[in-house]
Amino acid sequence: MSGAPADTTHIERRRVCLAYSPGGHKAELDRALAGIHLIDACHVTFDDGRPPPPLAAGHRRHLVCHPRRSVGRTLLNAWQSLAILRRERPALVISTGADVAVPFLLLARCTG
Numbered sequence: 001m002s003g004a005p006a007d008t009t010h011i012e013r014r015r016v017c018l019a020y021s022p023g024g025h026k027a028e029l030d031r032a033l034a035g036i037h038l039i040d041a042c043h044v045t046f047d048d049g050r051p052p053p054p055l056a057a058g059h060r061r062h063l064v065c066h067p068r069r070s071v072g073r074t075l076l077n078a079w080q081s082l083a084i085l086r087r088e089r090p091a092l093v094i095s096t097g098a099d100v101a102v103p104f105l106l107l108a109r110c111t112g
Contacts (some may be wrong), residue, residue, distance in 0.1 A: 009035040014091035017084070019044040021098035029096040032108060042088050044081070046100050060088075067099050074111075078103035085111055 008034055016038050020029050041059045046066040053088045055061055058107040081104040093108045095101045 007104050011037045011039065012092075013039050015068060015088065016041045016042055016092045016094060017104075017108070018042070018091040019093060019101035021045060022039055022048040025096045025098050026053075029094070032096065033081040033094070042084070042090070043091075043103070044084060044104050062088075064100060064104070067103070069099075071080065078107060081107050 018029060018033075018041060020026050020043070026045070033048070037048060039058055041056075041060045043055065043059060046060070047063050052061060062080075064080040064084070065073050065076045067077050077100065084104070085107055090108070093105065095105055
């Protein structure tokens with residue numbers, strides 16, 4: 001099946017952006033996407049100081065500023081998110097939440 005894992009039940013060909021916080025939110029997203037092989041995906045998260053897990057072929061990672069309840073950091077996150085959205089032009093955005101994903105999700109909705 002064109003390089004897809006054997007347990008894949010669906011191959012998603014649209015460009016997908018995955019927005020999440022590392023750790024539990026990432027694990028939750030992995031469980032939600034079990035059985036779906038993403039051909040073209042970007043991951044939007046922040047650097048939590050741990051080595052990031054390897055990405056599948058065709059996937060890219062973008063790091064944004066963690067808002068940490070700061071208006072300035074939230075605005076920086078929004079600016080970075082807008083730049084990512086303009087560069088990636090996703091057809092679909094999926095998130096399991098956390099504050100790092102909120103500006104990205106709002107801007108994704110506003111930009112179509």
